[in-house]
Amino acid sequence: MKMKKVLAAILGATMTLSLAACSSGTSESETSSSDDSKSKGTKLTVAIWDSNQEAGLKEIMNDFTESTGVKVDIQVTPWRDYWTMLEAATQGGEMPDVFWMHSDQISSYAQYDDILLNLSDKIENSDKIDLANYPENLVSIYQNEKGDQLAVPKDIDTCAVWYNKKMFDEAGIEYPTVDWTWDDFREIAKKLTNPEKNQYGTAIKPGSYQESWYSTIYAYGGEVISEDKKKSGFDNPKTIEAMQLIENVIKDGSMPEYSVVAENNTEELMMAGTVAMTFQGSWMIPDLASSDFIKENCDIAPLPKGPNGTKSISNGLGWAASAQGDHTEEAWQLIEYLGSKEAQQKQAELGVTMAAYEGVSDAWKNSHPEFNMQAYLDMLNDAQAYPSSKNTQVWYQVLMERMVDSFSGAKPMDQVCKDFAAEMNQFLAEEQ
């Protein structure tokens, strides 16, 4: 009888403990403050979504805490839940003090004046932050319509081509040079395709728009959305020309069957030795560099050129602060520090992303000398801002649906582009 009671007590305690541990997957880490006399007792909450970056950022924020005494509490919420979390927090008045902002969502947050802290005046008065040190397209993305700066650029990414050197050697093809064009790409993909050995030249899916076909569109002189964000660029003949090149690569048979492309990530197909060339963003480096197969067989080449030169979609996260918070002054201090040259340099040295601060990304390049990371840095010169509008998701979701029809061969690309342009224009009209 006693045994039963003991067992029941243990079971009850275990259940309660597991309930407590079962929280929704957010993890927290705090910085330590060594000097208590300087401490003002304030603690800032910082929200991010990439757990890969947490350790590095914690180090950088520890430096901040040491010099100012303000403690920092980093909270990681995985990407899928991050925006739901942030929106609920905004509505409930409980926003984190400092958080990551993304170009997809900035318009949504910028439309009201009382959500994101206006940093313009603070930047003017600051000697650590000078907006000229960051790429122009990143700075302008994080401004609202009035030109107020709502976030300080944190990092920058570009895209490039990863290719399997062994497959090139076996086919007797020379590695891609800086001058290769999209037509060269098409030819090389055809030559590298050997269905009997289950090898294909490349794999491009609708979902890898940022790394691949968005850049193609701009390399041909087309656009995804007009500069004033009022019109769709998909009925632009140059856009259609670019998309038809992709369609031709598919029709050549240079890609695996569409169901294979749709079900797998392009880097997975490359790591399996199925595909010779794929398009990857610079944020994929930690993932790719940890694969032995990639280390042995692959290297990086710049994106191919089109009639309008070479273009890489470039995006970057920003550090934003809540306007509703209790510690806006300290939040600004943290952002000022994170955007400063020393913090940006440290971020690059830790090898996670390229720094937004111009000129310090050489440290990033040296984190993996076995690959030609310079290709990514070179793409910064031909950067094209990530296309977005006030309600990007509304037309983007439909764009994915339509592109599945053309990538799978169900409908011709030019018709899909023209039909989608009409739909997108309707959505953009509703935004005005």
Add this chain to the structure above:
Amino acid sequence: MNNKKRKKYINRKRKEFAWGCLFILPTMTGLIILNIIPIFQTIYQSFFKTGAFGRGNIFVGLTNYKRLILDGAVWQALLNTIKYAIAEVPISIAIALVIAVLLNEKMQGRSIYRAIYFLPMVVAPAAVSMVWKWLFNTEFGLLNHLLESIGLKSVAWISNPAIAIYSIAAVGIWSVIGYNMVLFLAGLQEIPRDYYEAAQIDGANSVQQFFNITVPLISPTMFFVVVTRIIASMQIFDSIFMMIDTSSPALKKTQSLVYLFYRYAFVENNKGYGSAIVTLLLGVIMIITIFQMVIQKKWVHYN
């Protein structure tokens, strides 16, 4: 004498009533705050064009519903959801009932078998979906690997628009058999052994016993399981969201109503239209459930 007894009786009844209310208070509070009020809020929101962060809501009356009626994707999603429910519910119930009958006999390792069949319910849906997604993978998946090793052609389980929804239903059936089985086991315990002994004496074999004794007498449990499983399967979302990529050619013929709701409400920030879709789902499920309640007299045998 009688008056005193009556007063005591009434007082006791009142006390019992008060205690009863106290005991159900936590559950009722939770139900009202987390379920019932949000239902009305959602229906209310379906008449608005909602802005971000709960601001700028504009009353638009039936506009969302007009859009809904004309939206082919919503009706296709309703069809997909119904296909899923028709595939999951009868098959999982049939299999679970047979397994429950078999596991109701005294045998060695009976508890272990019961635990094994119940295990899929314990695993997180996201983990289940991820593993099955790899099993179903056209190029690298285990299922196709096995098919090819015996000389058959590989199947695009989750990329073929015609069969993807049934592949998802297969995962659903697998994970819910354990739950149904537990409920049927409970129902089977209620059936007195005498009926079976009498039938055996009369010369009935196990199949005849199953159809003439077990099935009619387990109909109350069966009714409960059918009603709750239909309601749950009409709300399918997790596995579709995790297993079907946005680049998949099968998406249009697989996305469910809740999937569309998630897309509009949370990804596109259009909570008004999302609420309208979910209100449609609520209406469909309500009609089906009322229909089932009405015809239960025809087939459910209560003692």
